[in-house]
Amino acid sequence: MSEPAQPEPAPSGRTPSEARQTERSIAIVDANNFYVSCERVFDPSLEGRPVVVLSNNDGCVIARSQEAKALNVDMAAPWHSIAPIAAMQGVVAVSSNYELYGDMSARSAEILSRYTSEQEVYSIDESFIELTGTLDETIAQAREIRRAMRKLIGLPVSIGIAPTKTLAKLANRGSKQNPALGGVCHLGSYAPARQTAILASVDVGDVWGIGRRTAKKLAPLGVHTAADLRDADAALVRKRFGVVQARVVHELRGVDCLPIEQVQPEREQIYHSRSFAVPITTVTELEEVLSVYTQRAAARLRKQGSLTRLMRCFAATSPFSDTAGHTNHSVSVAFPESTDDATTLYRAAIAALGPQLEPDKRYVRAGVTLMELTPRDEHASLDVFDEAAAAPPAYGAVIDRIAGKFGEDTLGLGVAGLRHRRGWSMKRDMVSPRATTHWDELATVKAT
């Protein structure tokens, strides 16, 4: 799809009457370089410059602007190792500001809900929506959605439209790769032969739901591209790889197998939070609490077969009884790779939240939220991490089994194992204001 592919003047392969027919199609709307785009709404000086967003400890690059991608700044690169060169290239680094991104995400979902009755918020920056109408009407709706997102909340979005989610994802790639499309790509704009050519230009490993590892196993079968997979024997794919991959084959043929899920009880977030019977005043006790909460949350994560990429932890004093003022420490941790490992979660929780805790405070509540969940079987691991992904199940699964047998409190990861924790502390040196969620951090407009 790298070569410019202009929509045909009249959609071929359909009779004029078919083209006028009202059809239902699936669109995926995703914000371009979402985190960077959110930053740019409130800081226009970032416009047109190479920008990277760093993970919570300013450790790794987790998002890049188009300009930063053009400079080949690596995703997940440790910032300290690339900072000297990046600075010379004029790359601006900002710390992640998840409250801002979360609020902008909620606003974009609300805007989309004005255009559809079927909506699935798939991730912080992507939604599937159903559009109905003729080809031209559907494209017009998509353009209107794009305009509204830009005008109302300042976010640039790309929209891919097709009969199935998998093909919509593919069309969305096209909308990004070919600027001539103006951010909207409807697969139905192309004649069947052209559609096949487009699918043939997409590596099978880039197909939604097919990871690098599956792609490697598909290669010996002569399946290298999305078109190869579409034309593969679905029964054989099912036998060798399973029902998930077989569904992809049908989806590529235009058979809708993955309906828009408006309610996603197993996708959205996992939240574990409790108020304490007695206020906690020591950091050690709070760390124990966090250890327990992250394990509970991790157990639920594994039970539903998901991985998380983003965790939020908080510890709060009482808003009523504390004369010294209400304190609510809250931190987000982005993981370079999605995980369901309890050890990873609670180490990160304590490393991030620990340094913020104040020994003299009386904490009455703490909690852990796991976000950006993806199904484990859908997770396309990068090759470099394959080794880790293939490693035997970590303590988490063992703890779950024992807990399942003997009860939740029988076994857990104690704070004892964390005494020699890593010396990195929470660092967010370049964080932007939480302009939409905190009164004290509203964006400044100059009257000068």
Add this chain to the structure above:
Amino acid sequence: MTAVVGPVGGEERPDHLLPQQASEAVHAGFPSPAQGYYNGPVDLNRHLMRDPTATFLVRVSGDSMTGAGIFDGDELVVDRGLDAHDGHVVVAVVNAELTVKRLSWRDGLMVLSPENPAYPEIVLSELDEATVWGVVTRCLHRV
């Protein structure tokens, strides 16, 4: 039983926003005489924001808009959903900064005027990059 309470400032609320619901459940004892009339306390958000999704609050730094009643440290309600017209107070992007000014058009050129004689107006040639970020609809000023 649940009563659907109509929007109070109806003309200010877009259609897509559902009216709030107020519970009218009858508990033991005498029902409140206000029941059926009580819409809940006045919610400033409902009246100050035409479309909350497209509305952002920002804080003013500087005194170039005092003539319009906008002072240093005031908060502005900015509606990005409105189209900016001649005479609107707007937040605009000028020289990569968010700035608040009065918008007008002169000979086809965009003019951003301060409301304080101590400051110059900005006439933007077609080459200058300036975009309207949003229309200011309210100013929150501490008295």
